[in-house]
Amino acid sequence: MMEENNFNMRLSAIEDKMAIRETFDTFSILADQKDLQTQSLLFTENAVVESYFNGQLTLTFNGRTEIRNGFADFVKNFETLYHLNGQQTVELNGNTATAAAYCSVILTGDENGIKTKTNLGVIYQDEFERVDAKWLITKRKSFFTWQEKLALGEAVI
Numbered sequence: 001m002m003e004e005n006n007f008n009m010r011l012s013a014i015e016d017k018m019a020i021r022e023t024f025d026t027f028s029i030l031a032d033q034k035d036l037q038t039q040s041l042l043f044t045e046n047a048v049v050e051s052y053f054n055g056q057l058t059l060t061f062n063g064r065t066e067i068r069n070g071f072a073d074f075v076k077n078f079e080t081l082y083h084l085n086g087q088q089t090v091e092l093n094g095n096t097a098t099a100a101a102y103c104s105v106i107l108t109g110d111e112n113g114i115k116t117k118t119n120l121g122v123i124y125q126d127e128f129e130r131v132d133a134k135w136l137i138t139k140r141k142s143f144f145t146w147q148e149k150l151a152l153g154e155a156v157i
Contacts, residue, residue, distance in 0.1 A: 016090075052142065103123075119150075
C-alpha cells in the first residue's frame, strides 16, 4: 500500500509539472498570436509581472487588466512574435509552485521605415497557484538578459 501511495504521489507531481509547463507554453503561444485577452486568464486576478532589463526593474503590472494592457502596449510595436521555450525547472509545494524557464524571443517590426528583427534572451522566474484545478501564474519576473537587433535580412557573422 505504501508503494502504491508513493507511486500516486510521484504520478501527481509529474502531472502537476506537465500542467505548469502547459501554462508556460500556452502563455508563449498566445503572445505570438497576440491573443492577450486569453493570455491574461493564465494569471490570477491579483498577479504581478515585473520586467527587468540589464538587471534593472523597468516595468511592473498588477492584476490581469494591467497585465493585459501592458502586454498589448508592448506587442503593438511588432508584426510578428516568436517565443522559443527552452529548459524549465519546477518546484512543487502543495497548491503552489515556483519555476524558472529560459526563452528566446524573436520580434519583427518596422523602425523608421526599416524592417527589423530583435532577438531577446529571457529568463522567467514564476510563482504558480493551483486555482480550480488549473495552474495559474501569481507572479512573474521576466529578466531580459541580452538583446540583438538587426535590419531584417541582414547577415549575421
